[in-house]
Every structure is written in structure tokens, then in C-alpha cells.
Amino acid sequence: MCGIALIVSGIRIDTSWLPFDSTSSTRKTEKLLFSLDDLKAALRRRGPDSVCAKKLLLQSEENLISSFTDDGVSSSERDNADGIHTAKLHFFGATLQLRGINPLVQPLVDASGNFLVYNGEIFGGFDLESNCNDTEFLMRTLGECCSCGSCSAGHCVECGKSSVVGVLCTIKGPWAIIYWQDSSRTLWFGRDGFGRRSLLVHWPTEDDSTFLLSSVSPVSPVQLATEDETLNRIGCFGYWEELPCGIYSLHVDVSKSSGYLVAQVKMHEYANSMLTELIKWDRISVEPSSEDLKTCSHKLSKGQLSMHLASSESVPNETGSVQSSIPGPAHILLDALKESVLRRTSLYTVYQAVTSGIRQEEFVPVAILFSGGLDSMILAALLDKCLDPNYEIDLLNVSFDGHLAPDRQSAKAGLSELRRVAPSRKWRLVEIDADLSDLVFETSHVVSLINPANTYMDLNIGMALWLASGGNGWVSDANISDNDHARIKYKSNAKILLVGSGADEQCAGYGRHRTSYRRGSWLGLHEEMRLDMQRIWRRNLGRDDRCIADNGKEARFPFLDEDVIRLLLNMPLWEVANLDQPIGVGDKKILREVAKLLGLYEAAVLPKRAIQFGSRIARESNRKNFGSNRAANQASAGSVRINNRKSSFC
Numbered sequence: 265m266c267g268i269a270l271i272v273s274g275i276r277i278d279t280s281w282l283p284f285d286s287t288s289s290t291r292k293t294e295k296l297l298f299s300l301d302d303l304k305a306a307l308r309r310r311g312p313d314s315v316c317a318k319k320l321l322l323q324s325e326e327n328l329i330s331s332f333t334d335d336g337v338s339s340s341e342r343d344n345a346d347g348i349h350t351a352k353l354h355f356f357g358a359t360l361q362l363r364g365i366n367p368l369v370q371p372l373v374d375a376s377g378n379f380l381v382y383n384g385e386i387f388g389g390f391d392l393e394s395n396c397n398d399t400e401f402l403m404r405t406l407g408e409c410c411s412c413g414s415c416s417a418g419h420c421v422e423c424g425k426s427s428v429v430g431v432l433c434t435i436k437g438p439w440a441i442i443y444w445q446d447s448s449r450t451l452w453f454g455r456d457g458f459g460r461r462s463l464l465v466h467w468p469t470e471d472d473s474t475f476l477l478s479s480v481s482p483v484s485p486v487q488l489a490t491e492d493e494t495l496n497r498i499g500c501f502g503y504w505e506e507l508p509c510g511i512y513s514l515h516v517d518v519s520k521s522s523g524y525l526v527a528q529v530k531m532h533e534y535a536n537s538m539l540t541e542l543i544k545w546d547r548i549s550v551e552p553s554s555e556d557l558k559t560c561s562h563k564l565s566k567g568q569l570s571m572h573l574a575s576s577e578s579v580p581n582e583t584g585s586v587q588s589s590i591p592g593p594a595h596i597l598l599d600a601l602k603e604s605v606l607r608r609t610s611l612y613t614v615y616q617a618v619t620s621g622i623r624q625e626e627f628v629p630v631a632i633l634f635s636g637g638l639d640s641m642i643l644a645a646l647l648d649k650c651l652d653p654n655y656e657i658d659l660l661n662v663s664f665d666g667h668l669a670p671d672r673q674s675a676k677a678g679l680s681e682l683r684r685v686a687p688s689r690k691w692r693l694v695e696i697d698a699d700l701s702d703l704v705f706e707t708s709h710v711v712s713l714i715n716p717a718n719t720y721m722d723l724n725i726g727m728a729l730w731l732a733s734g735g736n737g738w739v740s741d742a743n744i745s746d747n748d749h750a751r752i753k754y755k756s757n758a759k760i761l762l763v764g765s766g767a768d769e770q771c772a773g774y775g776r777h778r779t780s781y782r783r784g785s786w787l788g789l790h791e792e793m794r795l796d797m798q799r800i801w802r803r804n805l806g807r808d809d810r811c812i813a814d815n816g817k818e819a820r821f822p823f824l825d826e827d828v829i830r831l832l833l834n835m836p837l838w839e840v841a842n843l844d845q846p847i848g849v850g851d852k853k854i855l856r857e858v859a860k861l862l863g864l865y866e867a868a869v870l871p872k873r874a875i876q877f878g879s880r881i882a883r884e885s886n887r888k889n890f891g892s893n894r895a896a897n898q899a900s901a902g903s904v905r906i907n908n909r910k911s912s913f914c
């Protein structure tokens with residue numbers, strides 16, 4: 265994952281056009297809460313391959329704006345002298361390079377003076393060669409876009425060129441971007457429609473005109489030093505917000521009356537009807553008839569069938585003519601998930617494989633955040649089908665209660681099942697054992713990573729993800745035996761991590777889905793699931809991205825692939841889940857069928873367990889911060905804000 269940021273000063277920015285409240289916490293100061301070195305350090309952890317910053321200066325002179333890159337000699341900055349006003353756009357880019365064959369340093373600046381910092385992956389929408397770096401591709405493609413500033417569709421009606429909005433909406437895959445289009449004097453920024461990459465914003469206010477964007481909230485090392493200072497820092501919550509998913513522009517102009525540089529932030533509609541449909545997340549078939557429930561899994565709509573037939577392999581029969589067997593919904597989903605895993609792991613050359621000098625037999629390109637539960641087992645079995653058979657696969661499992669944690673036990677059982685279904689693959693279960701009381705500094709660090717999320721539940725999940733993705737643990741010593749006592753230290757170097765996010769939201773895996781079904785039947789369930797999908801960026805993905813990326817790793821979410829989302833949404837809800845059936849059967853019903861198709865019969869019946877409970881971090885944190893599990897439950901510990909209590913981790 266990369267780290268990107270931008271600091272804008274010297275422009276009077278009007279945010280009143282935004283369709284949501286953009287009043288960041290007001291502080292009567294123009295001073296940043298952190299140094300630029302703090303910012304760079306936080307970004308570097310996300311993008312360790314290269315870190316660079318570039319400054320763009322804009323100057324107003326009689327209704328004209330001139331721009332130039334600051335080369336460190338800023339003699340030409342003459343703010344307010346002779347009615348000249350100067351604005352600064354300070355771009356930061358730290359790159360975790362996973363694609364291409366030549367090294368890449370962000371920010372990219374092209375010959376036309378356009379600037380780009382980008383944290384994302386193009387998995388579809390454009391045809392990219394397997395050796396092509398997607399950041400470079402995007403820079404070229406954006407450089408060819410129309411700059412008239414008034415085209416709101418995918419293409420400009422005047423010149424026929426693609427618009428910036430059009431290009432961004434075409435990307436299939438996760439992205440967060442900051443792009444300066446010099447010819448139109450417009451800053452573009454945004455995140456993909458599901459928020460699969462973090463981007464935080466500090467909107468300018470009347471008292472604090474600075475406008476900031478950053479993948480992560482920086483922390484100055486001194487702030488970590490003492491209890492009071494840590495609490496102070498927690499008091500800074502509210503400075504950053506998750507940028508609501510979307511595409512924004514900020515066109516810079518010179519005010520006729522004052523001569524100041526001014527700009528309005530606008531949010532743009534996605535110029536892609538498929539994407540708009542997905543984001544609306546409307547399902548056609550929500551309520552089954554009793555007949556539907558009887559024939560469930562046998563009927564497919566024409567649309568689903570044609571979508572599948574287009575992508576599935578046709579099998580010649582004995583007479584040589586080509587036939588397609590009619591697949592059930594689970595088969596279709598299985599194919600789509602496999603495609604999704606393939607795009608995320610095997611279609612594009614992994615950059616480090618070419619350059620980093622790691623011996624090929626030691627190179628592990630992909631790991632899985634692994635609890636041994638239904639979602640991670642499906643990902644593991646599919647990865648086995650997509651990845652070169654020579655590569656080992658690391659299964660990263662975190663426990664705060666040694667071998668007793670439920671997730672550790674299911675991980676071991678899962679490993680045995682995977683060895684059964686894929687015996688020739690080398691699977692490596694990485695046991696990451698943690699003790700919360702030893703992790704004082706680390707906890708403090710994760711508090712800053714989850715910002716602006718700020719509850720104990722966020723912290724527990726963030727901690728578990730941060731440690732798991734760090735990959736620092738123990739593996740069984742194959743030379744001795746496969747038992748608990750013969751373990752050796754091991755650190756996973758895989759840069760790509762498959763994560764099961766999005767499976768519970770789309771397939772009714774959460775306990776609250778049962779509550780909404782009880783209360784509101786199928787429609788109630790549908791509404792709850794839609795709510796989950798529409799707020800996943802705010803509640804989960806930004807936080808998870810920041811905690812995982814801090815280890816210099818990139819999370820990839822096969823269940824949140826556009827084609828997978830579309831397929832699941834096109835299915836009747838009763839094919840996806842049936843909450844009249846018991847736990848472990850009707851929740852995520854379709855994924856359980858997928859698991860069976862993959863031969864994963866034990867995983868197919870496992871109940872859902874959230875990472876904070878499965879790893880037992882919630883229990884440890886409850887004891888530590890609330891005295892006991894019981895006291896924590898009484899206080900609804902998960903939703904308590906960290907800054908509402910004097911934290912004992914400080």
C-alpha cells in the first residue's frame with residue numbers, strides 16, 4: 265500500500281457546495297499539529313520503497329495564475345507583495361511498489377506540469393499488460409484527459425476526450441488519489457466507491473485555512489512519550505475525518521474583488537452507471553414466495569445465466585458440439601471469486617520478484633489473514649488454485665491467548681483441511697502470539713493509526729490486524745514434528761495480504777442481521793445489509809487499511825471486487841442467506857455452499873467469529889481497561905470511546 269498526502273495553504277477554499285457537513289474541528293491556529301517529518305515517517309511505513317515530496321506554487325497576478333514546481337529555491341514566493349498571492353500545494357508520496365519492472369517514485373510530475381500521488385490497484389476497467397505499472401499508466405491516461413472543467417460525463421461533449429471523472433470511474437479496483445491538472449488549474453482527489461483505500465481529510469475552516477489530505481494521521485514521536493501527552497494527542501481526534509467516498513475537484517481561480525486565490529470544492533457524480541448501481545446497492549429480489557423457497561438454488565434469472573455463460577468454460581460433449589452445464593448460484597459465485605483472487609494475486613508481475621534479490625524459493629508473494637473461519641478458508645483454497653504451485657502460502661493467525669484462542673484452534677483445524685484439499689501446496693501457518701500487557705508502545709501507535717475511529721472495539725480490531733499483518737510469529741519446525749512445542753521464529757515477507765472483508769456485509773454474516781430479520785423480515789434484513797455496505801468505508805475499511813498498511817503490506821479484498829459485488833447483488837436474497845435456518849447454516853448460506861464445492865466441509869459449517877473475540881484481544885482489553893469482562897460488558901466496552909476514559913495503556 266502506498267502513503268499519499270497533500271497540504272494546501274494560501275487558497276481560500278469554499279466547502280459549502282459539499283453535500284455533507286464539512287466542518288472539521290475548529291482550532292484558532294494555522295499551525296499544523298505535526299511536523300512534515302512526522303507526516304513523512306507515517307507515510308514511509310506504508311510505502312517503504314521510495315518516499316518523496318514535491319511542492320507546487322501557484323501565483324496570482326492580474327487574474328492569471330502561474331504555476332511552477334518548487335526546487336527548494338523559493339525566491340519567487342512573494343506573497344502579498346505588489347498584490348501577488350502565492351499558494352502552496354505540497355504533495356507527498358511513499359510507494360509500496362508491487363507492479364511494473366522499473367522503480368517508481370511518487371509524486372509523479374509529467375511534462376505538462378500535472379502532479380499525481382496514487383494509492384491503488386487497477387485490476388480491471390483498462391487493459392494493462394502484466395508488466396505495466398498502474399501508477400504510470402494512470403498518469404499517462406489522466407494527462408490525456410479533457411481540461412475544459414465543465415464535462416461531467418465520462419467524455420467531454422466538446423472535444424470527445426475522456427474526462428478525469430470518466431477515467432477514475434472506469435477503474436475496477438481500490439484507489440485513493442490526488443491529482444493536479446495544470447491546464448485547468450484543478451485539483452482532483454477522491455476514493456473509490458467502497459472506500460477500499462484510506463484517505464483522511466482536514467477541511468479548511470474560517471480559523472484554519474489549511475486543507476489536508478493524508479492516507480494516515482501522523483504522530484510526533486514526542487507525543488508518545490508521556491501519559492499526558494498521549495491523552496493530548498487523543499484530544500486531537502476530530503482533526504481528521506474519513507473522506508466520504510467520491511470524486512472531488514477544486515478549481516483554483518483569482519478572486520476579482522480581492523486578488524486572492526480562491527476555490528470551491530465540488531463533489532462529482534460517478535459517470536459510470538454500473539458503479540452507481542453498485543453503490544446504491546438496490547436488490548431486485550428481496551422477498552421470496554413460498555415457491556421460491558422450495559425451489560431455491562435451482563432457478564437462475566436470464567441475466568445471471570448469461571453473465572455466467574459468458575465467463576465460464578464451455579464443455580464439448582461426446583459428439584463434439586459445445587454444451588454448457590447449467591450452474592447453480594454457488595458455482596457462479598465460485599467462478600467470480602476465483603477470478604477476483606486471480607486478478608489480485610497472479611495476473612500482474614509482482615515488482616519485488618524481479619528486483620529484490622530474495623531467493624526465488626524463499627519468495628512468498630501472497631499471505632492470507634487467517635482465522636481458519638469460512639471466509640479465510642475460501643480465500644486460501646482459491647489462492648491455491650490461482651497461484652504458481654511453487655510458491656508457499658503464509659497463513660497469518662494472531663492470538664492473545666496462545667493455543668487456547670478460538671481462532672488459533674480453528675486455524676489449526678483449517679490448516680489440516682487445506683492440506684487435505686490441496687496436498688501439494690506448501691502451507692505455512694504463522695502463529696503470531698501476543699500479550700497485550702507487553703504492548704504499551706504498540707497500542708499507542710495503533711491508537712493513532714485507527715484515528716479518526718476511536719472506540720475500544722476499533723482499537724482491539726486495529727491491534728489484532730496490525731499484529732497479524734506484521735507477520736512476526738512462529739511456525740512449526742517441519743524437521744522435528746508438527747506439534748506446539750517445536751516451533752521456530754518466522755517473519756512473513758509477503759507484501760500482498762488477502763483479507764475477507766465484505767463477506768459478512770454482503771452475505772448476512774453478522775448477528776445483527778438476524779435481529780433485523782426477526783424484526784423486519786426479508787426487507788428488514790436487506791435494509792440492514794445495504795446500510796452495512798454503504799458505511800463499510802467509514803466503519804471498517806479505512807481503519808483496516810491504515811493498520812495493515814503500516815507494516816508495508818497491501819490488503820486486497822476479493823469479496824469486494826466489483827464483479828463479485830454485482831453478482832451477489834443480482835442474486836435473490838434468499839439464495840444468499842436464509843436466516844430461518846440455524847447459525848452456521850443460513851447465515852452466509854451461499855458461501856457455505858461455495859466452501860463445499862471447494863471440498864471444505866468442516867469450514868462450511870463454522871459459525872461467524874469476529875477477530876477481536878476469536879483472537880481473545882477483546883477479553884484481555886476488557887480485563888485491562890475495565891477491570892473484568894463482566895464490568896466491560898456492563899459498560900458496553902466495545903463502543904466506549906478511548907478518550908472518554910483514562911486509558912491504562914498509556
Ligand SMILES: NC(=O)C[C@H](N)C(=O)O
Pocket residue numbers: 265266359360361362363364382383384385386397398399615
Ligand atoms: N501506487 C500504488 O499504489 C502502487 C502501484 N499500484 C504498484 O503496485 O506499484
